[in-house]
Amino acid sequence: MLKKASKDIPTKSGTKTNPKSQKEVPGQMLDKASKEIPTTSGTKSQIMTRLEKMVEESDIMHGAIRSVDMDEGVFRIAHSELIAKEDMQQLFEHEELGIAVIHTYIWYMYDTLMRGTELCNRFNFIAASRINTTFITKNPTSVMNELVDRFMVVGDNTTPSLYFLPFNSGNGGHWSKYPSMKKTVDAAILKFRSKKNYRNRKDITWVRVQCPRQNNSIDCGFFVLRFMRDIIALNLL
Numbered sequence: 136m137l138k139k140a141s142k143d144i145p146t147k148s149g150t151k152t153n154p155k156s157q158k159e160v161p162g163q164m165l166d167k168a169s170k171e172i173p174t175t176s177g178t179k180s181q182i183m184t185r186l187e188k189m190v191e192e193s194d195i196m197h198g199a200i201r202s203v204d205m206d207e208g209v210f211r212i213a214h215s216e217l218i219a220k221e222d223m224q225q226l227f228e229h230e231e232l233g234i235a236v237i238h239t240y241i242w243y244m245y246d247t248l249m250r251g252t253e254l255c256n257r258f259n260f261i262a263a264s265r266i267n268t269t270f271i272t273k274n275p276t277s278v279m280n281e282l283v284d285r286f287m288v289v290g291d292n293t294t295p296s297l298y299f300l301p302f303n304s305g306n307g308g309h310w311s312k313y314p315s316m317k318k319t320v321d322a323a324i325l326k327f328r329s330k331k332n333y334r335n336r337k338d339i340t341w342v343r344v345q346c347p348r349q350n351n352s353i354d355c356g357f358f359v360l361r362f363m364r365d366i367i368a369l370n371l372l
Contacts, residue, residue: 232356
């Protein structure tokens, strides 16, 4: 989670890379509303059972895909997500969540919680398909420029805001392992500040946010979605 690049920017945890210019501090526990997050194990809820039946009885064939067209308000660029019946099974069968599910839920949160409200100025999303370990390893400069362009879209908005960047480590598809993107994000923030001619800014600070963690290797995606939803719904900065 990144604070607006034109402001002081606390972000998710990572290891120190340059103690002279960057520092890492412990964060506070999230509000009580976000402390107790149940795992997805156990029997399926009535809603999940009904949703699974609805999808099973729909005209979506196995192997077929549907395109979810998202307007520019979601990622600040036009974006289309291809989602298949098999992607929905990740929810029904309690499997690791892929990018298609993550992006579709982000679109749902934007559409139901944010669209047409001042929350659009407070919360921003960065597409996980554009910033991930694979791309950072292959071409870190391209990823850095992608982030800078994303920050620049907001323009001169002075409202304090947060950027959500669901980050996939590429290690078995886990939504975690933030140190692997820290150097690239830092470089993007510094370049953004330079382009906007911001002077005398404070050092970049990475904050370790204390929060519930999954107790298995599957629920990381579910927890990421829940964290984003709670922060937006409670309007937490």
